[in-house]
Amino acid sequence: MxxxxxxxxxxxxxxxxxxxxxxxxxxxxxxxxxxxxxxxxxxxxxxxxxxxxxxxxxxxxxxxxxxxxTPPAVVPARPSAASGVATGSAAAGADTGEDAGGFCDVLTGAEFRQAVTEALLDADPSLTGGQILKVRQRLAKLALQHGWVEG
Missing domain, CATH: 2.40.50.140 (Nucleic acid-binding proteins)
Structure with a gap:
């Protein structure tokens, strides 16, 4: 073996x-x-x-x-003394779904497509259905390649 x-x-x-x-x-x-x-x-x-x-x-x-x-350790987000805003390397990804232990949920394909569609519509409501489908298909392929979604 x-x-x-x-x-x-x-x-x-x-x-x-x-x-x-x-x-x-x-x-x-x-x-x-x-x-x-x-x-x-x-x-x-x-x-x-x-x-x-x-x-x-x-x-x-x-x-x-x-x-x-081993990958570099994630520095936990900490509030800035002046602003109360999170700082550190985890601050950039504070809305990633990652918990305190560094784990994140892996979405099903359907959950991922739904989340991407909502995010695209929030970002630019003038996107056409065809544009959303193209972007969503490419992002779904990328997410599957990286293990961000379940196959």
Whole structure:
């Protein structure tokens, strides 16, 4: 069984599981904390890992997972003393749906399309239906490629 490289899409350290997108493409792979060779605090969305793929009871699962590279830690937003406005790297994405633990909800395709349509109409009510469909299709493809939505 060959070792493969992938990127952690999401990992919940409380529940002890997450998913990895193999670098070579294909189906996402289930990751359980018991299959980690490193400390679980090193595993978070964006981390690059090396692992073996096994066929589990419910589909593909990772085993012998080693962290190769970790993404930079997210600096929590903090209010500015003068303005009460959030600052720090998390401030730019304060409306991302990310919670205090750095996790965010992954939307279904339908939820994503609805949210994009509403955002486009809020941004420019004069957009035509055809324009909205073109933009929405491209954004949906991008979101699927990055694991922002469920396939």
């Amino acid at each position: 060959a070792e493969v490289t992938g990127k952690v899409l999401r990992f919940d350290p409380i529940r002890g599981y997450g998913f990895i997108a193999p670098e070579s493409g294909g189906e996402d792979v289930f990751l359980h904390v018991n299959d980690l060779l490193d400390e679980k605090h090193l595993v978070r969305a964006g981390a690059i890992v090396r692992f073996h793929i096994e066929e589990g009871d419910r589909g593909l699962k990772a085993s012998s997972v080693r962290v190769v590279d």
